[in-house]
Amino acid sequence: MMISSTAFSAMFALTSAARSADVAIVHANLLPISGPPVADGTVLIEGGRIVAVGPGLAVPPGTPEVVDAAGGWLMPGLIDLHSHMGVYSWPGGESHSDGNEATAPTTPSVWAGDSVRVNDPAFRAAVAGGVTTVLVLPGSANLVGGEGVVLKLRPARTFADMRVAGAPRHIKMACGENPKRVYHADEDGPSTRMGNVAALRARLQAALDYRALRSKPGSTTPTDRDLDVLLDVLDGKVRVNVHCYRSDDIEGVLRVMDDFGVQINAFHHATDAYKVRDLLAAHGVGIATWPDWWGFKHESFDAIPENAALSKAAGLRVATHSDSPDTVQRLHLEAAKHVGVGMSEQAAMETITLDPAALIGLADRIGTIEIGKDADLVLFNHHPFDVRALAQLTWIEGARVYDRAAAERADAQR
Amino acid sequence: MRSAEPWSRRRALAGLAATFALPRLASAAPRSGWAAAAPADLSLRNAILVLPNGAQLRGGLSVVGGRIQALGPEVDQGEDMGGDWIFPGIFDAAGTLGMVEVDQESGSRDDRDVGALTPDARAIDGYNPHSEVIPVTRMGGITGALVVPRTSGLISGQAAAVRTVGDTLAESTLRSPAALLIRLGPGGDAGSRVGALRELRAALEASPAPPTAQKGHQRPFATSADEPAEAGADALAAARRRELPVLIHAERSDDIERALGLLDEWGLDGAIWGGAEAWMLRHSIAEAGVRVVLSPVLAQPDGYGRLGARYDNAKQLHEAGVALAFGSGGAHFSRNLRVNVGVLTAHGLPWAAAMEGLCAGGPELYGLPGLGRLAPGAEATFVRCSGDPLQPRTAIRGVWFGGRPASLRSHQTELLERYQTLSGPAAR
Structure with missing residues (x-):
């Protein structure tokens, strides 16, 4: 399933032209699974689907939700x-x-x-x-x-x-x-x-x-x-x-x-x-x-x-x-x-x-982070194979279905 | 071989050996990995040593007569550990290792069908030192375990502390009895909580009272193995004399509250086993000076007995000052303790507290001095790991007992050897 980094870069080049997005996740350590890990990765989501993925992509102006994932690890749900x-x-x-x-x-x-x-x-x-x-x-x-x-x-x-x-x-x-x-x-x-x-x-x-x-x-x-x-x-x-x-x-x-x-x-x-x-x-x-x-x-x-x-x-x-x-x-x-x-x-x-x-x-x-696929994603705070890793945010078809910080705030108020 | 044994097991086991008068299995091939002929003097270098305070010290470790003589950068001789970690070995503080070979094979189980009120039942009577599960467990970094007679009795009997090595009961046993088991909560032989407490109080009332008030008394066998706690039908009396710690299984907070009450009311020395909702009572537990053996380590809110289970239970207990230990609760999954406890560090338990509970918690609770710590004078029982033992990508690479290396072969490694390359005609 591995593809060469050259081919991968070419794919990014084709996709960096997304003109609008509902959600942008930026600066992530990206584990696309369909290819090798990507540093400073961006994923753009629109209509519940992944519309762009690659290193350091521009976020379309007016994107309502921009998540800074610096230091985190983003992978498919x-x-x-x-x-x-x-x-x-x-x-x-x-x-x-x-x-x-x-x-x-x-x-x-x-x-x-x-x-x-x-x-x-x-x-x-x-x-x-x-x-x-x-x-x-x-x-x-x-x-x-x-x-x-x-x-x-x-x-x-x-x-x-x-x-x-x-x-x-x-x-x-x-x-x-x-x-x-x-x-x-x-x-x-x-x-x-x-x-x-x-x-x-x-x-x-x-x-x-x-x-x-x-x-x-x-x-x-x-x-x-x-x-x-x-x-x-x-x-x-x-x-x-x-x-x-x-x-x-x-x-x-x-x-x-x-x-x-x-x-x-x-x-x-x-x-x-x-x-x-x-x-x-x-x-x-x-x-x-x-x-x-x-x-x-x-x-x-x-x-x-x-x-x-x-x-x-x-x-x-x-x-x-x-x-x-x-x-x-x-x-x-x-x-x-x-x-x-x-x-x-x-x-x-x-x-x-x-x-x-x-x-x-x-x-x-x-199963992978690729254009056209469902925006089912999880953002971990450490590499997912590190025992300290905890999911911070989880999305299903672009909708945020889990937010650890919010869950902990709600828990503290119980 | 006996002379190389660093720790006075012979004294600790005097009563046991007399009871069984077992012949040495001289003709049987040693299977457990207890390398009888190996010297108990040893030198290892170029390792990361996990110290009792959680500090990671680069250096080596020297062993003389089965005990750690020196450790640190000054030890630069001996076998090269290649930068691997050395930690004191995990003690599974409550489980059924050696009592069960296969869960769903009744002929291979000796952890049940005892009775409801059986303080005189002894786990060591069901322990099989040749269980195939033991080498697998040892290679998970576990060097000792508390073995319980069974889990569903109200007073289910006397647990034994064992090493994960040894060809005979005598070689394997660290201490027996090491604790008296009591179980609170639903589903036991007494049925409801109301019925269980009634029977339990009646049993305690029927046991002989201690000669004098012993509250706050240091139990004698924590420091000496010369006078083993009395085994047999008067185990309850031994518990009331604070010579035998009581391990009370309790998960729901009200059961834990009852357990604390029993310990206080009857002047018992003991610990909580289970502890899923212990965080709710952390300050009371800390005040009572009672240790909690978390088991399962990652309890879930999956049943009516523990709807308040949460991942930061261990963190909250630690912050309140409660001492911890960890138990697998079963026979086969001790090897998952290290990563499961690692998960607790993701949820706020400091790494040092996690390691201390894993390695030293059980030995402290059951009175096994010299185990669970890398320090001069301690028994040279420890484990080599390719990295942080709490991480899932690391592997156990060596286990020593009293300075002697144990076998790293098991049923599973033998299967791997057999099937690593497929033999015979290609299957299609």
Whole structure:
């Protein structure tokens, strides 16, 4: 993704001619991700989009909001590919347990969007960490858990205002220990890994059989919303995200999906990805993982801190995900940990910006600071990989959605 | 090997060894990294040394007989540290290291199913010095830990202080018992707070009263390991004699207030574990001279027990004069302590206070003299880091116990070696 500094300068030259702007951010240490860092960087925003970016650009006269970012670090808003915010809202408890429709091993037609609590305080906490876009997924109790939803973390009154219109559809699947643990023999299983794989295969076949029946003239086969969603998966209309830890589970899911011609978008958690990174690269599958979570279940016992670095070096898209309303607030430090085990700073930055943007399917809109993209930005007071770094300002589509100084003033008055 | 042991572990463990009468595992290959044959004399040079006041001193460090003899620019001999940092090693002040191998594998857990009121339960009875988690933890810069018998009991028993090294229980144990665990708040075995306090008071009333009023008394074993606190069913009595510190888990401010009340009413010596809303009572806590073991370090307002959690909790406590320590609360995530505590510095906790709480807080609380500080005469237990240990981009590069280098191999490094280059036919 790196481009030469000459080409980069040329691009700036073309763009410095923005004649008007709503917001100008000036004198920032700029981390565009699409290119190398820029000193004394300017970003101009108009209509919620980035209209100019480069070193020391002139601010159009009359720009209503000019932010002096001297000493700060400006980067694209951070993106979390694996969140349960809203579906397991704070404060946690049975009242807010809305993430796993654990009533059947496959529930393709449920949608995480229908569980989201718009006023989950965790959304605000994540914005204070510089996160602007998340993929909220159902949990991993089910082989097919349902569809996810892409949200922007603007302080919205309605769910509709958080949802990213036009974002690709995503479905959540799972393998390994969770699905086999939740259902029991008296509930028709599955209760083993082989049961998991057979059940997934059977359900996909059932969707094909259902289509064949429905296509017969005079068919009276009733509509089945679950099978309709699986047909959309088989037809490539939905991005497939599979919760999967162990490398042999990864192989098993790939065997099934290869047989049914389904492209997998990303394996999530994927703590064993490093063992089969060539297989994942050959299949064009990305991963979403943590830098250091391990040991909470047996299938995560072989997690190593170098997993992301090895996978990234093998050419995979790697998202540093949180799966947590806590660590999502410090996604920049989670990515920084990759640097300590050998990943380049640029690559580590990509794991919280460009790579999750691509895996969500919105790389044309978010994930880098480039002309035409959504003005989703975060300004840190230190380099984002410095432990002292705190987001000072966060913008979504040009609107200021977090202001640390204002938040602290309001807090002091409580 | 025993003669090279710098710190009088033998005395501290006399009671324990007698209880278990464990044979030395002479035939078992050493796995923990306790390099038995290595000399306890050592010289390191060209390092940045983290001193107890937080100052960073350029120079070297010399060790004689397992203790630090000298440190500073005058030590210019020995192994070149290449400008790396040396700090005293982190003490995880409350967790379940060695009690749990895999959270969701019941056969690998010894941190639960004890009972509700079990002051005589001992964590060391569930500790596995060969847990694969220990080397991973050690390579996160942790050299010691308080291991709790379990977390959900009302009086859940006696915690043990352990080193993150050792092939046997005897080698691993620093002190047992090191604290008596009490838990306030919701979700425990007693159900409601009302029920829990009722049971707790009844248990305290049933315990033998101390012979004389001991308020303000310096507990004896903080300075001497010769008379270990009485283990067994009378642990409560030992606590009432102020021979065993009481670690009270409390997160919500009213629970912390109750904990302070219990300590005062019963004349107990103790600390708060948890402390998510401690900032609300910082002046009372400071006045009582009670330490707070923050755990989790970055508590979130994610449940009804801690809706007042905030990032500047540690800063506010420190400014009020409350001494701190930090606990991971679990088995696997001690290694995240250094960066999580680093985050507290972003929210106003001074760097020196952060390092002091990380390294010296636990040893001070549990009476482990000579640990947690780089100073002449202190035990030569310390960690080498590629830079500031509170920063996420740095890496741990060495760990020494009593001047002896520990192995840097773990389940995870072995996996890395195996898969760094992929073997066999290319997968597709």
